[in-house]
Structure formats: structure tokens, C-alpha cells
Amino acid sequence: xxxxxxxxxxxxxxxxxxxxxxxxxxxQPNTVGYSSVRATGATDPGxxxxxxxxxxxxxxxxxxxxxxxxxxxxxxxxxxxxEDLTDPAWLESHHILESGQHLVHRGAGAxxxxxxxxxxxxxxxxxxxxxxxxxxxxxxxxxxxxxLSPVVAIQLVPDKQAPHDALDLAAKLxxxxxHTTLPHLAGALPHAAVACTITGVPATTERRRPDGxxxxxxxxxxxxxxxxxxxxxxxxxxxxxxxxxPSGLEFALPTSIDALGRSESVTSHxxxxxxxxxxxxxxxxxxxxxxxxxxxxxxxxxxxGMVQAMIDRVAIAVTVREEPDGTAVPWVSGAPVALEFPLxxxxxxxxxxxxxxxxxxxxxxxxxxxxWVTAGDDVVLVCESRIAWTLAAAVIDWLDxxxxxxxxxxxxxxxxxxxxxxxxxxxxxAVTVGIGIAVVPVGYSLAAAHDLxxxxxxxxxxxxxxxxxxxxxxxxxxxxxxxxxxxVLSDRADPGGGLRxxxxxxxxxxxxxxxATWEHxxxxxxxxxxxxxxxxxxxxxxxxxxxxxLRAAALASDPTTESLDGVIAAKIARxxxxxxxxxxxPRLLLAPVPPTWAPKGSIVVDVIDLLxxxxxxxxxxxxxxxxxxxxxxxxxAAQNHLDEAQS
Numbered sequence: 001x002x003x004x005x006x007x008x009x010x011x012x013x014x015x016x017x018x019x020x021x022x023x024x025x026x027x028q029p030n031t032v033g034y035s036s037v038r039a040t041g042a043t044d045p046g047x048x049x050x051x052x053x054x055x056x057x058x059x060x061x062x063x064x065x066x067x068x069x070x071x072x073x074x075x076x077x078x079x080x081x082x083e084d085l086t087d088p089a090w091l092e093s094h095h096i097l098e099s100g101q102h103l104v105h106r107g108a109g110a111x112x113x114x115x116x117x118x119x120x121x122x123x124x125x126x127x128x129x130x131x132x133x134x135x136x137x138x139x140x141x142x143x144x145x146x147x148l149s150p151v152v153a154i155q156l157v158p159d160k161q162a163p164h165d166a167l168d169l170a171a172k173l174x175x176x177x178x179h180t181t182l183p184h185l186a187g188a189l190p191h192a193a194v195a196c197t198i199t200g201v202p203a204t205t206e207r208r209r210p211d212g213x214x215x216x217x218x219x220x221x222x223x224x225x226x227x228x229x230x231x232x233x234x235x236x237x238x239x240x241x242x243x244x245x246p247s248g249l250e251f252a253l254p255t256s257i258d259a260l261g262r263s264e265s266v267t268s269h270x271x272x273x274x275x276x277x278x279x280x281x282x283x284x285x286x287x288x289x290x291x292x293x294x295x296x297x298x299x300x301x302x303x304x305g306m307v308q309a310m311i312d313r314v315a316i317a318v319t320v321r322e323e324p325d326g327t328a329v330p331w332v333s334g335a336p337v338a339l340e341f342p343l344x345x346x347x348x349x350x351x352x353x354x355x356x357x358x359x360x361x362x363x364x365x366x367x368x369x370x371x372w373v374t375a376g377d378d379v380v381l382v383c384e385s386r387i388a389w390t391l392a393a394a395v396i397d398w399l400d401x402x403x404x405x406x407x408x409x410x411x412x413x414x415x416x417x418x419x420x421x422x423x424x425x426x427x428x429x430a431v432t433v434g435i436g437i438a439v440v441p442v443g444y445s446l447a448a449a450h451d452l453x454x455x456x457x458x459x460x461x462x463x464x465x466x467x468x469x470x471x472x473x474x475x476x477x478x479x480x481x482x483x484x485x486x487x488v489l490s491d492r493a494d495p496g497g498g499l500r501x502x503x504x505x506x507x508x509x510x511x512x513x514x515x516a517t518w519e520h521x522x523x524x525x526x527x528x529x530x531x532x533x534x535x536x537x538x539x540x541x542x543x544x545x546x547x548x549x550l551r552a553a554a555l556a557s558d559p560t561t562e563s564l565d566g567v568i569a570a571k572i573a574r575x576x577x578x579x580x581x582x583x584x585x586p587r588l589l590l591a592p593v594p595p596t597w598a599p600k601g602s603i604v605v606d607v608i609d610l611l612x613x614x615x616x617x618x619x620x621x622x623x624x625x626x627x628x629x630x631x632x633x634x635x636x637a638a639q640n641h642l643d644e645a646q647s
Contacts (some may be wrong), residue, residue: 051117053130054155056170057137058178059085059109065147067447072370072382073255074198074221075446077228079373079380081144084227086111096136100129105170106296108376112170113137117156126154145220153177196221228255235371239308243315244621249330251318252346252364257442259344259366260384269480269613271388272372272446274436274453275306275379275395278461278472283422291420296376298412298419302431303379305412307371309398310381310391314369317617318343330365332387332617335527336534339386339615343368380450385439386615388478392435393522396474399431400507425508432506434461437478439613444482455485459492460501472509476518477501480609498609499602516603524586524607525614531584533607538583545571547608554604564604 062082069075084090086106091097097113105112115130134152141150153173196203196218203216236253245251254260260270277299287295319333321342330343343365368384369391383391399413408414416431417424424430436457440449460477477500479488492500504518527534534540553567572583 051119052157053115053117053126054104054157054170055113055115055130055134055137056153056155056174057111057113058151058174059141059148060151060178061145061148062109065145066373067450068147068201069199069221069224069446071198072257072372072446073228073232074224075228076231076255076370076372077224077226079375080227080231081224082109083375085141085144091137094140096133096140098133101133105292108378124156126156130154144223151177198225235374239311239371240367242308243311245315246318246320246330246620249320249328250364251330252366254344254346254366254368254370257382257446259346260368260370260382260442268442269385269439270442270449271383271385272438272440272449272453273379273381273383273388273391274450274457275381276434276457276461277377278432278434278464278475280377286422287420294419295416295423298416299377300375301412302416303374303377306379306395306398306433307374307381310394311367311369311371313391313394313617314367314383314387316619316621318367319618319620332368332384332615333620334390334615334617336540336615339612341368341384341386380453382446385480386613387617388437388439389522389610389614390617392437392476393518395433395435396476396504396518399429399433399474425506428507430506430508432472432474434458434464435474435476436460437476439478439480440482448482452479452483452485452488455489456501459489463492463501464503467503473506474504474518475501476504480613498606500606502606521603521606521610522616524603525610526616531586533586533611535584535586539586542571542583543611547611550604551608554602554608 059082066075066078066082069078086109088097088103088106091103097103100116100118102114103111104114113133115127115133117127118129119127134154138150138152141148151174153170153176155169155173194203194216195201197215198217198221201218201220204219205217205222206214207217207222208214232253232255240251240253243251257270284292284295314332317332317334318330320328320330323329331340332343333340346364346366368387370382371379372382373380381391401413413429417429422430434457436453436455436459438449438453438456440452456477456479460475463477464473464475477492481488499516502516502518502521523529524532525534526532527536527540529535530538532539533546539546549567549571553564556563568585572585575581575583
């Protein structure tokens with residue numbers, strides 16, 4: 001999400017005064033205090049000379065506003081509020097746009113209005129209609145939060161039929177306006193002030209919880225929560241109605257972190273996924289001006305499609321099992337069985353303005369996935385940690401699929417291909433993504449988890465450009481823990497830290513033979529393969545040895561030695577001598593990697609890191625999971641004790 005630069009937000013819209021001469025911007029005082037720029041695009045001498053004013057607005061402070069929340073529902077509402085501020089339907093319904101005013105362009109936190117100039121004069125002073133629209137829009141922004149600050153630049157476009165130069169120069173004008181932004185301390189907690197329970201900013205009122213306790217809250221948080229509930233209801237109905245869920249039960253999406261599916265004594269972790277389109281700026285630069293609005297809408301459809309693909313992937317893994325008391329309980333099924341888990345249920349008996357549970361969702365089964373931000377080319381999602389890597393794979397598979405190419409006009413991939421030819425290649429959608437995954441304990445700061453995931457995503461995309469510029473593809477990185485993002489990213493330069501990030505070559509470009517890919521990693525973790533690290537009856541029964549001796553050997557190995565091969569061979573020889581059992585060599589773990597990039601054993605480090613966390617989701621439509629009594633489920637800790645006993 002574009003935050004509009006590193007400028008601190010101000011209380012008033014920043015505007016810039018200037019004139020454009022041969023594409024060079026020069027300061028020019030203006031008596032009304034607004035930017036005035038004359039676009040010099042080519043005009044048709046024989047056509048009508050229709051003047052139009054463009055108002056470019058860039059919102060600063062988005063990142064800090066959306067992600068400073070301490071709760072999920074509040075964060076959802078904040079993201080929805082930002083989306084509203086660039087939504088033409090919302091702007092019209094709130095009487096911000098009036099007759100003769102329209103939306104020219106919209107992006108993540110950026111918007112351009114067009115205002116027809118009905119005057120007959122040659123004045124370059126913005127008319128009252130322009131100034132009024134600026135006033136209405138900036139007031140709407142400040143009604144959301146004083147932590148947001150609109151940066152405004154105004155252009156005079158002499159020919160209504162030739163606006164291209166104006167849009168091209170908008171970025172320069174906004175940069176100039178941004179330098180006039182005045183810093184302020186919006187949201188800072190004054191001495192002795194009471195902090196909002198939800199956000200930590202100064203509280204302005206109080207609310208009573210269902211248990212009777214009274215808590216301080218900020219009006220800003222209440223507005224965000226109210227919008228979050230509305231957005232939740234709208235999108236939930238859309239996503240779940242299309243999801244292949246089992247019949248006979250009612251499902252909902254959680255609005256509370258605690259409801260994402262943690263299992264007592266097994267795991268209490270969530271994952272934040274940040275998904276961002278690769279090289280989008282360069283791609284959009286080659287889009288024809290006439291296609292920009294269509295492309296922007298198609299990209300929003302694509303992000304919604306990615307979310308739908310992830311929800312569908314969870315839905316097809318939900319199987320209904322009968323508990324000993326006869327109760328039907330939906331489980332998320334997959335492999336290994338020890339990582340499967342039941343869904344939580346919303347049991348709220350009382351709803352108030354602070355409660356995270358929607359009254360309409362009471363007594364419904366909650367899927368362990370929660371879209372947080374879906375705007376522009378950004379997707380931010382929270383889920384139960386065990387399914388994070390399968391969801392990342394689901395996005396990649398969905399984008400790479402050519403099944404719907406040129407067939408389904410309603411499919412967002414088809415719509416984007418048709419919006420501009422730059423998004424198509426052969427029979428595939430030429431769009432790839434960077435994905436950052438941060439796995440943190442339940443109760444950890446959502447804002448900090450997002451910052452870590454976003455940093456991993458950005459770093460992964462940079463690595464992609466450095467090492468895989470010739471074949472592009474998707475790129476994925478992750479981290480499990482609560483370390484400072486800067487420390488985590490600095491460790492990426494340490495070969496002993498694993499091979500992350502992993503790239504996934506696009507379908508139209510075969511991967512290089514000397515690089516370990518995302519597919520190598522997932523294959524090595526497949527329990528169905530006897531030569532993988534989870535091979536049933538083989539390496540899965542040597543879990544303790546795998547996590548100690550094998551990991552130590554992987555960390556010590558390098559491209560010039562056979563230390564990793566040697567320790568595996570020694571283990572196999574020992575098993576033969578003691579039990580007569582011959583173990584298969586886990587050759588997938590030894591996939592070749594660029595010797596100048598990372599040691600040979602680094603992929604083993606990453607595989608072992610996911611050994612107890614990565615659940616490979618099944619498809620209940622094709623291969624229903626066995627109805628095993630949950631009490632009989634194998635437990636990773638119990639398996640570890642078994643390993644020790646066998647040793």
C-alpha cells in the first residue's frame with residue numbers, strides 16, 4: 001500500500017503552486033493558495049477547446065493509520081475506510097462528487113478528480129467549484145482520522161480530450177506539494193491522558209463490555225469498528241457463498257484473532273501474509289492511457305480473486321467429523337494428520353460496540369482465515385499458522401493456471417488480460433507476486449507482525465530482481481518468531497539462515513536447473529513421498545534425529561564438502577545394522593542450489609523449520625480424510641518422545 005512518502009501527516013491539505021513550461025515545473029505564487037499548473041498536451045486545433053481542472057490527491061499516513069490497531073476488526077475497518085476514500089460510489093453517495101465532477105484515476109491511497117470548467121475566461125485561478133470539491137474531500141479525510149493528511153495538486157488541462165500529459169506529470173506535482181506538508185503530533189498520547197483500549201491513542205469516550213467492565217475508547221476506533229463490521233458482512237457473504245464448503249453447517253469468517261483455530265497444547269500461532277504484485281510500476285508504465293481506468297478496476301478484481309482462491313483452498317479441506325458425544329464438528333484436514341485441527345465456534349451471548357464477534361455470526365463455525373486488506377494490488381491476510389504456506393501455494397497456483405484463459409469473461413484473470421495486452425503471455429496471465437509470511441504467537445502485536453511480513457515481502461522482491469531477473473516468477477519468504485524486522489532481514493545475508501526466499505518460475509519460463517525453487521521445498525515436505533523428510537514409516541519416525549543431527553549437518557555443510565550426504569549415509573548404515581531397515585535417501589533435500597548464493601544444506605534448514613508447522617491441505621471433494629477420533633491423533637510432542645525411546 002502506498003503511503004505517499006515518508007512525510008509526517010499534517011492537519012491541512014498541502015497544495016503546490018506552479019506553472020508547467022515545456023514539462024519543467026517552476027514555482028508561481030497564486031493568490032488563492034492552490035496549485036495551478038497548465039498542462040501542455042497536444043490539442044486538436046479544429047476541435048473544441050474544453051478546459052478542465054484536475055485535482056490530484058495523495059493520502060499520507062495510511063500505513064500508520066491502518067496498522068496501528070491492536071485488534072483485527074478495527075484494522076479491517078480502517079482498511080475499508082481508506083478504500084472508501086477512493087471509491088466513486090462512496091464519494092457520490094456522500095455528496096462529495098457533484099454534477100460536472102468525476103473520477104479520472106484511482107489507486108492505493110491516491111485519486112484524481114476531474115472538474116469541468118464552465119467559465120468563458122482565460123483565468124488560471126481555480127474556480128469556486130474546484131476549491132469547494134477540495135474542501136469537501138479533505139473534510140471527509142479528516143473525519144476519518146487526523147492521522148491522515150491529503151497532499152493536493154491542481155492542474156489546468158486546456159483540452160478535455162487530451163489529458164494524458166496531465167496524468168503523467170501528476171507524480172511530479174504531488175512530490176512538490178508534499179514538501180510543503182507541515183508535521184504534527186496527531187494521535188500522540190499527552191501526559192496523563194487515558195489511552196484507548198483498542199488503539200492506544202487518547203480515549204474520548206467509554207464503552208461497556210458484555211461482562212460489565214467499562215473501557216476507554218477513541219471515537220476514531222468506534223468509527224473504524226463500525227465500518228469494519230459493515231465491510232465484514234458485505235465481503236463475507238460474497239466469499240463464502242462461492243466457497244465449496246460442506247453442506248449442513250453454517251460458516252463465517254472470524255473477526256477475532258483467538259478464533260483463527262489455535263489448538264490447546266499444540267500451537268497458538270497465527271500468520272500474517274502480505275502479497276504484492278511484482279514489477280507493477282513498470283508494467284503500468286507500458287499500459288495505454290485509455291486503458292488505465294479499466295486496468296485499475298481489473299487489478300482490484302484480481303486481488304479479490306486471490307482472496308477467493310485462498311478461502312476456497314481452506315473450504316475444500318474442511319471435513320465434518322462426529323465427536324464421541326454425537327456432535328458434528330468441522331475439521332481442517334490434511335497431512336501430516338498430527339497437524340489437523342478443529343474449527344472454533346462463535347459462542348457470543350452478548351454484543352456491544354467493543355466486542356469482536358458479530359451478532360449475525362453467533363454459533364457459526366469460523367474458518368481459520370481472515371482477509372484484512374484487499375485494495376489495489378495489495379492483499380494482507382491473517383490465518384492459522386499451519387495453513388500459511390498452503391495458502392501461499394494456492395495464490396501462486398491460481399495465478400499460474402491457464403484453465404480459464406480466454407473462456408470465462410467474469411474470471412478476474414481473463415478480465416485483466418483483456419484490460420491490457422501487457423498482462424498476457426502465451427496462454428497465461430503474466431502476473432507474479434511476492435509473498436511475505438510472518439508467524440507470531442496469538443496476542444502478539446498485529447502491527448508488528450504486519451511490518452515483519454511486509455519487510456519479508458519487500459526483501460523477497462528485491463532478491464528476485466537480483467537473482468532471478470531473467471526468469472522472473474513468484475517469490476516467497478517467511479519467518480517464525482517475534483524478532484525485529486531489521487534483524488530478520490539482515491540474517492538473510494547469512495548462508496546458515498536457510499535458502500529463503502524461494503522463487504517459483506512462471507509457466508512460460510522453465511526454471512534454471514541450478515536453483516532450488518518453491519516447488520522443491522514443498523515437495524520435500526510431502527508425506528506421500530517416501531524419499532522426503534516426512535516419508536511415512538521412514539524419516540517421519542526419526543523426527544528427533546532429523547531436528548538435531550541432520551539439521552546440524554545441514555548448517556555445517558558447504559558446496560565443497562559431502563558432510564550432509566555423509567551424515568545421511570551414516571544414519572542409513574546405522575539403521576540397517578540395528579534394525580535391518582533400509583531408509584530411502586531423501587534426495588529431494590539435496591536439490592542443487594547456486595553455489596555462490598547459499599550452501600547446499602540450506603534447503604534442509606528450511607525444510608526442518610517447517611516440519612511441525614506446514615499442514616498440506618487435502619481436498620474433501622476428491623479424497624475425504626479418514627474419520628479418526630481426535631483423541632487418537634498423533635501429537636508432535638508425543639512423537640518426539642517415541643523418537644527418543646527408539647533411539
